[in-house]
Amino acid sequence: MKLLAFETATEACSVALYVDGQVRERFEIAPRRHAELSLPWAEELLAEAGLARSQLDAIALGRGPGAFTGVRLAIAIAQGIALALDRPLIPVSTLQVLALRAPAEATHVLSSIDARMGEVYAARHVCVDGQWQLQGEEVVCAPEAVELPDGSRWFGVGTGFGAAEGVLATRLADQLDGVDAQALPRASDLLALAVPMFERGEAMAPELVEPAYLRNNVALTLVEQQAARATKQR
Numbered sequence: 001m002k003l004l005a006f007e008t009a010t011e012a013c014s015v016a017l018y019v020d021g022q023v024r025e026r027f028e029i030a031p032r033r034h035a036e037l038s039l040p041w042a043e044e045l046l047a048e049a050g051l052a053r054s055q056l057d058a059i060a061l062g063r064g065p066g067a068f069t070g071v072r073l074a075i076a077i078a079q080g081i082a083l084a085l086d087r088p089l090i091p092v093s094t095l096q097v098l099a100l101r102a103p104a105e106a107t108h109v110l111s112s113i114d115a116r117m118g119e120v121y122a123a124r125h126v127c128v129d130g131q132w133q134l135q136g137e138e139v140v141c142a143p144e145a146v147e148l149p150d151g152s153r154w155f156g157v158g159t160g161f162g163a164a165e166g167v168l169a170t171r172l173a174d175q176l177d178g179v180d181a182q183a184l185p186r187a188s189d190l191l192a193l194a195v196p197m198f199e200r201g202e203a204m205a206p207e208l209v210e211p212a213y214l215r216n217n218v219a220l221t222l223v224e225q226q227a228a229r230a231t232k233q234r
Contacts, residue, residue, distance in 0.1 A: 066185075071094075096125060101184070109126075110122065115163075
């Protein structure tokens with residue numbers, strides 16, 4: 001199996017190549033350089049492996065949520081390659097990819113990404129029989145609104161735990177065994193999820209893949225921002 005993966009939904013940019021069990025990756029925290037780096041990295045990885053694009057079985061990508069431009073970029077690049085090669089896509093939740101940054105022994109993970117504008121993206125993931133499953137829904141909300149069910153210990157990963165002066169980590173401290181607020185999603189972790197998805201027949205036609213923005217409005221108007229600040233100050 002040969003898969004190429006792109007994860008560009010956060011300030012981190014990464015591309016990874018899976019070839020019959022071996023993974024090569026490029027990773028860099030490179031805000032605003034994702035478009036510049038992604039395709040050259042992909043070509044470098046293919047060249048190192050001695051592969052042509054035509055030998056790829058599918059393209060995997062982080063579908064978000066995250067930065068709007070980054071999410072759109074990964075989908076555009078992956079769709080372009082897939083359509084040219086007549087190959088399927090494997091879209092994977094960026095929050096689920098991020099969950100794999102938790103320690104290996106963690107079985108309950110709350111992944112969260114700073115969504116700016118006073119909000120975070122968040123999702124709960126539970127490992128069952130070696131497979132990560134989403135518990136509930138992915139959400140975008142104020143960090144004060146994120147909840148964890150009683151009865152389990154969780155590990156927190158992602159920049160959402162550092163947003164708003166660490167409100168999320170402070171609020172949920174009694175239910176968390178630890179937090180890595182610096183964790184960012186990586187294409188190598190994306191492949192760890194995409195490979196079994198491909199084996200289960202979950203790849204799809206490129207034109208059917210949609211981004212997971214979660215937020216309806218890309219940007220708040222100045223009036224909306226002022227209103228939000230005024231509400232918080234009350």
